Amino acid sequence: MNQVTKIDFKKIQRISPSQFYSMKNCAYKSLLAEALNKKPLLPVSANAYYGTVLHKMLELISKGVIKNEGDFDKIFIEQINFMEKKLKAEGYGFFVPLQKKVKDFIMKKILLKEHLQNIPVRAFRANSVKFHSEKWYESNDGLIGGKIDLVIEVGQEVEVLDFKTGAITQDVLDDDGELNSEVKTEYKDQLKLYAYLYFENTGKFPSRLSLVDLTKQKFTVDFSQEECHAIFDEAKSLLKSTNTCVDTGAFSANPTEGNCKYCLYRPACCFYLNYLETDWSFNDLSGSVQNVLMFQNGNVSLFLEAGGQKFTISNFPSEKFDEFNGYRNKKINIFNLKKETREFFYSAIKTTVVYE
Ligand code: SF4
Structure with missing residues (x-):
């Protein structure tokens, strides 16, 4: 059975533009990542x-x-x-x-x-246009820093580019209730922070911020210098308030479906585990082991109770039988289950992980 080691919280020295949006949504996740040396x-x-x-x-x-x-x-x-x-x-x-x-x-x-x-890079070289690939930029105070995928400088024109291998846009409803495709907010925030870092390092703002996907489609992010300043200040004050929690020990988190679904530190998050006891919309369960059965084909089923509700989880391998029996009437947490069509029925899949 997996265990979460003792969590020794420590202050975060610096945040990266790519981390900012996630930290804004749940700073506790960033603190857990830091405490666990970024090992999911x-x-x-x-x-x-x-x-x-x-x-x-x-x-x-x-x-x-x-x-x-x-x-x-x-x-x-x-x-x-x-x-x-x-x-x-x-x-x-x-x-x-x-x-x-x-x-x-x-x-x-x-x-x-x-x-x-994507000859731009080589063509630019030929025309002695400068490009910087994967170059590190950090703020003067060292609190915000990250590598920018590509910066292209053509005379006074500067383009900051970030490559994404997944979807860059998401559908959003406009004021008239129409669906529109927009660049994800997290990417807009990330690029505006890069723009500010570029400014602090060179004394001028880029002229263009762009995202490029696998199909080489380019998306431009509109920005103003004031916005970049504001987001930089927001990131610094977020870092400061997050680190204050480490001093005071007064932690809080923001468990919601959007935040927690893909959080790889869920097993270590007491806020999420408490939330799980009454919210069964996730593919995770936290409850006490009531019974364990092994079928003739070797498949093991587990019966859990949580918040007065009983759950059946099937499809565990035979080697789990003895292990689960050792946890009768004890609480365990199971992550990445598959929900079956019958309510309160789940199956274990390859990515299912059990923590005590
Ligand atoms: S599980 Fe949810 S609440 Fe807990 S740290 Fe992760 S995102 Fe935050």
Whole structure:
């Protein structure tokens, strides 16, 4: 049975623009990540691990390390092998081979390869236009800092670009009730913070902020200098108030479906675990073990009680039988379950993780 080690909270020295939005929604998550040395307690999806590989490839293309198809094919295999080795070492071998677990694996690879024709970088070089790939920018006080994927400087014109391997936009309802596609707020915030960091480092603001997806579609983020200043001040005051919690020990969190669904620190979050006792909309359960049964085929079912409600969870492997029996009348927390069509019935899947 997995256990959460003692949580030793520590102050966060610096936040990155990519972290800001998540911290704004639930600062406790950032504190847990810091205390646990940024080691997630739950697996993410095969798609997310593949996304990390794709982003690394984009970085190498924009840096000019990958120059042609030969480089691409060789380095792609190396990066996939590296990720698969890491997944196995972390006990997530069920995501391997990624090619079989990721939807549209080949299609995404082909789309990525087309970035090789993203000649801007090489053309700009030829015209002695400056570009900075994966360059670190931080504020003068060192409190906000991060790597910008690509900065292109053409005379007085400066473009800051960030590459995304997933969806950049989301549907939002406008004032007339019409659905509109808009760049996600978290990405807008991230780019405005990059703009401010660029300003603090160079004395001028970029002229354009852009996001580029796998299909090479470019989205522009509108901004004003005042907005960038304001978001920078907001990020600093958020960091300060979050760190004050470490001094006072008065922690709070913001458990909601949107915040917690993909939080990889759920097993360590007492606020979420309390919330789970009365909210059963998640794919996680927290309750006391009432009974354990093993069927002839070796499948184990677990019967839990939480908040006066009984739950049945099937499909655990046979080796869980003795382990669960040792936890009768004790509370356990189970993450990443599959909900069955019958109410209060769940099944264990490959990514299911149990913590005491
Ligand atoms: S589980 Fe939810 S409330 Fe807890 S730290 Fe994560 S996002 Fe915040």
